Amino acid sequence: MSDSRLDAFKDNGAVFFIFGATGDLAKRKLFPAFFSLYKEGKLPERFAVIGLARRARTKEQFKADLLQSITEFARYKLNAEDEIWQRFVEHFEYLSLDIHNVEGYKALKDASERLEDKFDIKGNRLFYLALAPELFAGVANNLKLGGLLEGSGWNRLVIEKPFGYDLESAEKLNRQIGEVFREEEIFRIDHYLGKEMVQNIEIIRFANAFFEPLWNNKYIANIQITLSETVGVEERGGYYDHSGAIRDMGQNHMLQMVTMMAMEPPSRLNPEDIRDEKVKVLRSLRIHETAEDVRANVVRGQYTDGVLRGKALPGYRSEDAVSPDSVTETYFGARLYVDNFRWAGVPFYIRTGKRLPVKTTEVVVEFKNMPDNVYLAKRTKLQPNLLVFRVNPLEGIYIKINAKQPGSDSMIIPVAMDFCQSCQVGLNTPEAYERLLYDAARGESTYFTRWDEVSLQWRFVDRIVQAWSKDSRDLNLYPAGSWGPEAMDKLLAEDGFHWWPINGQEESDVLWVKGQE
Known part of the structure; x- marks a missing residue:
């Protein structure tokens, strides 16, 4: 990876959209990972994370969930009084979203643009689908319909395994996602x-x-x-x-x-x-x-x-x-x-x-x-x-x-x-x-x-x-x-x-x- 691409992320930042933010993967792995990256200086100050799930959560409830997740599972020790926590948590928001409702994605776009202005982020958006595979295609299509792929920066889709149940279902899923994202924009995780x-x-x-x-x-x-x-x-x-x-x-x-x-x-x-x-x-x-x-x-x-x-x-x-x-x-x-x-x-x-x-x-x-x-x-x-x-x-x-x-x-x-x-x-x-x-x-x-x-x-x-x-x-x-x-x-x-x-x-x-x- 060239240093110029790395510098582009540090200079321009990104908004991370975590679909399934109340799930076990987000709690045990994703939120602790964000904190470790932030503490080590790998996340620039130009970043924001929007947690998304159907469950209703207030801003304070989400902050409490986030603190519990990091305290329990992160590699680094953290107290709520720590100055780094106060800075870190300001980059996080939560929205209740029905992933089948396109209108909700339009509200999500507004929230994204507000955070991009707040943290001077240059339109880069990463969508992490910690969801069941059968929901991948629908969410990808609604991201497009909701205008979330129309920013001035790059768009990337991160999806968890399993990618399909067999070759036939995997080919179908790949076709559906490929109608919205290019192959170079799709990041299929195998955490091993x-x-x-x-x-x-x-x-x-x-x-x-x-x-x-x-x-x-x-x-x-x-x-x-x-x-x-x-x-x-x-x-x-x-x-x-x-x-x-x-x-x-x-x-x-x-x-x-x-x-x-x-x-x-x-x-x-x-x-x-x-x-x-x-x-x-x-x-x-x-x-x-x-x-x-x-x-x-x-x-x-x-x-x-x-x-x-x-x-x-x-x-x-x-x-x-x-x-x-x-x-x-x-x-x-x-x-x-x-x-x-x-x-x-x-x-x-x-x-x-x-x-x-x-x-x-x-x-x-x-x-x-x-x-x-x-x-x-x-x-x-x-x-x-x-x-x-x-x-x-x-x-x-x-x-x-x-x-x-x-x-x-x-x-x-x-x-x-x-x-x-x-x-x-x-x-x-x-x-x-x-x-x-x-x-x-x-x-x-x-x-x-x-x-x-x-x-x-x-x-x-x-x-x-x-x-x-x-x-x-x-x-x-x-x-x-x-x-x-x-x-x-x-x-x-x-x-x-x-x-x-x-x-x-x-x-x-x-x-x-x-x-x-």
Whole structure:
């Protein structure tokens, strides 16, 4: 991103319209993100935020909601007496809006123009739709009819996942929004792309001479991506029973992580060139042509009653708003192949699920093993080298290599060198939504998904879902608190591999060398 575009945001500012301002996303993520950006000087004084929802709220009630949100969820401590709070809150207003009533948008335009005059904002407007996807198209059209897109500056639309329910619905939604906004004005959020360690993947890959030359099928045996959750569906049972793990996590987060690991170096470090390389990966994904291909490479599971850390957990079919005979998957795992020159023959194993033992996101790169010669084989069995990206909740990187055990003649043991980024920056690691809000305001689209990415992701997922819809006998049940269906472990065993322990904490035979205390 050029400095001139960044300066344009700082010099001209913007009005942010938060649709769904009384919702959980705004409370937990968006408003705390605004405060962090303001405290760090990334938001200019030329900004305003208009919270929008149907619920009636007075100005004082909205201020109280805002203070509670920041006090509870922001990275920085805040008291109502703080001078920074007094300055910050003056940039916020709330309007009750029926999103289906065009007249309300005309009143919203008047409020926007008043705030633009008050804070000397040059007509720039960012519309953030923290709403259900079925409302996106209607709101976009009413923004146009209400005259809100007629300002003198830029207009940008930020929308949350899921973008559609399948390829057909996604194409329809894209057509509807495309009648109002140009593609370069649409910012589709995948909040995992805003995480520090996900963005660090391309830096680690492309900025280190001892990784990039080895980043291919000659040296890498397999790549394992885990996105696990300890929670169940909680109050989202109605939504989740309609969606399932493959749509909720697989179609977006998991496939985006695959593209980050498999993409070619971009010719230039600008958004379109980076996203072009991600699209090439998605085009190279091996499509499952038949139901037999799906059964051979994809595992779906659903959690039953179980126990985690001594606490009894209910099964999925016992959750609120879930059908008692539901066959919706709460676990999605797969063996993927990227059929291009770099990755031919290398399996990418992905898994995501609810009610698993640990909440974590981790990527393991397992390198091909060195041959055990006769001399070494008498003393130990060599283990493969690993490069591990820890994305969440702890951020960091560790590398596992083989070395001589101290004090022995030639006993070889694995040694893990650990860089703990969370230890270095502590709790003040920027939240994903801070980065994404800031990027959208600057027009930096690198870590937002382009339409061709979304469509290719749906094309891959739809084949799997179609196979599942015809036969539910391959639904694997797993007890809550376990690592999911045994069928996924067997999938790796077919290739001679196994899942590596999460965060390396179970590797009791590893000598650890800490990069940060």
